[in-house]
Amino acid sequence: MTMGGFKALVISTFKEYVREKALLFWAIVWPLFWIFMVAYVFVPPGTGSPITLKVGVVNYDTSNTTLNGTLLVKVMNETKYKDTPLFNVKLYSNESLLEKSLCKGELDAGIIIPDKWGINASFGQGKLVVLIGARSAYSASITQGVLMGFLEEFGKRIAYTKINITMKYINMSTNYMDITYNETWWPSNKSFVEMIRDFMIGLAEPIKVDYREVVPEVYANRPNIIGFYVIGAIGMMYLYMGFSVGASFIASMKERGVLYRLLSTPIKEYELILGGLTANALYQLISTIIIIVVGTLVTGAHILWNPLNPVHWIVPAMFILLLFMSVGMGALLSPLAKTSSGGSQIGTALGLALSFTTGIWFPPEWLPPWLRVFSNVFPVTWGIDVVRGIMVYNIDIAELTPKIVGVVIATIVIFTIAILLWRRIMAKYIEA
Amino acid sequence: MSEKILVVENLVKKYGGKTVLDNISFEINKPGVYSLLGPNGAGKTTLLNILAGITKPTSGKVEILGRDPRDTSVKRNIGFCPQDPSLHNMLTGWENVKLYATIYDLKWSKVIDRVKEYVKLLGLEKDMDKLIAKYSGGMLKKLSLIITLIHDPEILILDEPTTGLDPGARREVWDLINSLREKDKVVILATHYMEEADKLSDHVWIIDRGKIIAEGPPEELKKKYGPPSVIELVFPEEPSNDVVDRLSKAYGEIHLDGVKAKIYTSEPDKIVPELVNSIYRSGFSLTSLRVVKPTLEDVFLKLTGRRLE
Numbered sequence: 242m243t244m245g246g247f248k249a250l251v252i253s254t255f256k257e258y259v260r261e262k263a264l265l266f267w268a269i270v271w272p273l274f275w276i277f278m279v280a281y282v283f284v285p286p287g288t289g290s291p292i293t294l295k296v297g298v299v300n301y302d303t304s305n306t307t308l309n310g311t312l313l314v315k316v317m318n319e320t321k322y323k324d325t326p327l328f329n330v331k332l333y334s335n336e337s338l339l340e341k342s343l344c345k346g347e348l349d350a351g352i353i354i355p356d357k358w359g360i361n362a363s364f365g366q367g368k369l370v371v372l373i374g375a376r377s378a379y380s381a382s383i384t385q386g387v388l389m390g391f392l393e394e395f396g397k398r399i400a401y402t403k404i405n406i407t408m409k410y411i412n413m414s415t416n417y418m419d420i421t422y423n424e425t426w427w428p429s430n431k432s433f434v435e436m437i438r439d440f441m442i443g444l445a446e447p448i449k450v451d452y453r454e455v456v457p458e459v460y461a462n463r464p465n466i467i468g469f470y471v472i473g474a475i476g477m478m479y480l481y482m483g484f485s486v487g488a489s490f491i492a493s494m495k496e497r498g499v500l501y502r503l504l505s506t507p508i509k510e511y512e513l514i515l516g517g518l519t520a521n522a523l524y525q526l527i528s529t530i531i532i533i534v535v536g537t538l539v540t541g542a543h544i545l546w547n548p549l550n551p552v553h554w555i556v557p558a559m560f561i562l563l564l565f566m567s568v569g570m571g572a573l574l575s576p577l578a579k580t581s582s583g584g585s586q587i588g589t590a591l592g593l594a595l596s597f598t599t600g601i602w603f604p605p606e607w608l609p610p611w612l613r614v615f616s617n618v619f620p621v622t623w624g625i626d627v628v629r630g631i632m633v634y635n636i637d638i639a640e641l642t643p644k645i646v647g648v649v650i651a652t653i654v655i656f657t658i659a660i661l662l663w664r665r666i667m668a669k670y671i672e673a
Numbered sequence: 674m675s676e677k678i679l680v681v682e683n684l685v686k687k688y689g690g691k692t693v694l695d696n697i698s699f700e701i702n703k704p705g706v707y708s709l710l711g712p713n714g715a716g717k718t719t720l721l722n723i724l725a726g727i728t729k730p731t732s733g734k735v736e737i738l739g740r741d742p743r744d745t746s747v748k749r750n751i752g753f754c755p756q757d758p759s760l761h762n763m764l765t766g767w768e769n770v771k772l773y774a775t776i777y778d779l780k781w782s783k784v785i786d787r788v789k790e791y792v793k794l795l796g797l798e799k800d801m802d803k804l805i806a807k808y809s810g811g812m813l814k815k816l817s818l819i820i821t822l823i824h825d826p827e828i829l830i831l832d833e834p835t836t837g838l839d840p841g842a843r844r845e846v847w848d849l850i851n852s853l854r855e856k857d858k859v860v861i862l863a864t865h866y867m868e869e870a871d872k873l874s875d876h877v878w879i880i881d882r883g884k885i886i887a888e889g890p891p892e893e894l895k896k897k898y899g900p901p902s903v904i905e906l907v908f909p910e911e912p913s914n915d916v917v918d919r920l921s922k923a924y925g926e927i928h929l930d931g932v933k934a935k936i937y938t939s940e941p942d943k944i945v946p947e948l949v950n951s952i953y954r955s956g957f958s959l960t961s962l963r964v965v966k967p968t969l970e971d972v973f974l975k976l977t978g979r980r981l982e
């Protein structure tokens with residue numbers, strides 16, 4: 242058979258795939274269904290943005306100091322984290338109304354500012370009562386953490402203001418003080434006043450912490466999360482379709498009756514196998530493109546693709562290898578399948594099960610340790626990791642190279658075994 | 674065409690421990706229509722699959738145009754029409770034909786006229802744009818035949834080409850096979866319809882249980898193995914054993930099949946009046962009686978003691 246004949250076989254088989262509505266469901270509708278579920282149900286718009294806590298405040302403070310309850314409420318209203326208000330403050334006239342709202346779950350927390358709080362905080366210690374609305378242990382811990390962080394920072398600012406005022410008086414008093422006092426730990430380059438100031442800063446803030454946000458790329462934001470699942474949906478589709486096609490490929494040709502006719506033509510067995518599988522690969526590649534485009538443009542997945550970047554061309558190569566690898570794995574199931582429908586069912590069920598348990602759909606970190614071991618040695622997961630690394634997380638290629646090599650070797654080995662197996666099954670059918 | 678078109682020598686095919694073809698030998702040296710006639714399970718399909726280069730023989734030699742039929746080059750000279758219409762269901766008639774044209778490296782412009790001629794001959798003009806999945810069994814058989822002929826092969830191997838067809842469609846296929854004979858093609862067909870083998874064939878191999886039990890042109894076979902005449906009787910109801918025994922003693926072996934019976938004789942003129950009297954004397958009656966020439970089925974019955982269909 243010439244290239245023309247091979248091409249005709251590929252195109253004809255491809256047309257048959259396109260006209261088969263059940264395949265359309267499994268190749269496009271089902272993966273997109275899961276992507277939409279992720280984008281609009283599991284990770285709805287807004288996920289990944291900082292939260293705004295609903296906080297009720299009862300302000301009994303009547304202090305006429307600069308620092309008072311009114312100032313605290315004003316600061317709360319104006320505080321933002323990454324452009325998102327940290328609090329949505331609602332004022333209550335008394336504690337019982339505040340508690341009622343908390344019990345109804347209308348608030349995340351409540352703050353009671355007692356009378357003379359401003360005076361106490363300015364000249365001594367101001368006490369606050371904070372009520373955490375425990376709708377769940379998870380939300381309570383978040384609310385408590387956010388409020389603690391805010392009040393700690395607010396307290397620090399008060400302390401620094403007090404230090405500055407105190408230092409003004411100390412500077413004025415130095416003429417009346419013995420400042421020759423010396424100890425071995427006394428830093429020689431610091432004056433007495435500087436020493437006192439540093440000491441008081443240490444009282445206000447014994448440990449100066451520099452918080453730096455290092456967010457793991459994997460779960461950083463919604464587009465990345467959806468990007469992760471778009472590639473996961475493609476991997477899932479490769480597994481169940483590849484397994485299904487691989488397991489039922491020869492049986493299906495036999496049942497449709499085309500096997501005998503095609504083998505009576507100048508087509509060789511391996512051309513027949515490769516023609517059918519190339520059509521399947523082509524069909525799934527087009528599904529892949531549709532899934533990526535819809536995932537990116539409709540659900541807002543973060544997918545990187547730059548045809549001018551040579552590294553990005555590893556992605557289509559990886560997809561092709563994964564397609565042939567998964568079909569090859571399906572071939573290993575074909576001895577279990579007596580009919581094409583049996584093969585298809587076994588392939589689909591096993592493909593779906595593996596996609597959930599090998600880090601294809603769910604992140605491997607979510608899996609129990611014993612399953613994580615399995616996902617570490619499953620070559621389809623390596624390929625999907627490579628694609629995610631390039632298309633979602635922009636990981637350095639050097640880091641991905643061992644997995645790329647692994648996928649190439651695994652595909653060659655698995656597909657070679659598959660071809661031998663298919664030829665054996667074909668011979669068995671012909672001789673039956 | 675070379676002198677020896679097909680050579681089959683001591684061909685044996687076994688599946689597991691079962692011998693399906695048992696030491697078969699024959700040759701085809703000139704164009705014509707050659708039939709393999711035998712009941713279901715006789716080994717016809719297995720033999721055709723071997724001739725088409727699909728199945729390997731267990732032992733023996735098969736050569737088509739001097740080459741092994743599994744050789745890719747010789748497959749271009751063979752057109753094989755399997756028993757089940759093996760087509761691509763989700764393609765249209767035209768798409769199926771084009772696919773096979775391309776597989777045989779044929780330019781569409783060069784085969785289109787021939788294909789259209791066959792499409793017209795078999796009455797499929799209105800159906801070629803439909804998906805095969807919507808075809809009836811008869812339409813599938815016809816399209817399957819067109820695809821078999823697409824590369825204008827010298828040798829056509831047709832496995833039961835008219836099974837499942839209505840009489841009109843069967844007649845169209847016969848016309849097609851006759852037109853192929855006129856084009857000096859070699860047509861090897863397997864059938865269990867004796868009428869088909871009788872009307873179409875230049876040469877018949879009668880095959881039973883994997884062995885060729887008789888061969889030759891139909892007329893020769895009938896002369897050699899068949900009786901001079903056959904009396905066909907139809908009773909209103911199945912005759913009793915007494916009646917059958919009495920008739921057998923008087924007129925030789927009776928082949929009974931329900932209400933129908935056959936008696937082979939060389940003197941029908943003498944026998945018929947006596948036979949009718951004898952039946953009515955026994956208290957039995959007849960629905961019909963006719964004297965006919967022997968058929969290949971009679972030959973098969975004579976040779977095996979069993980009916981063909």
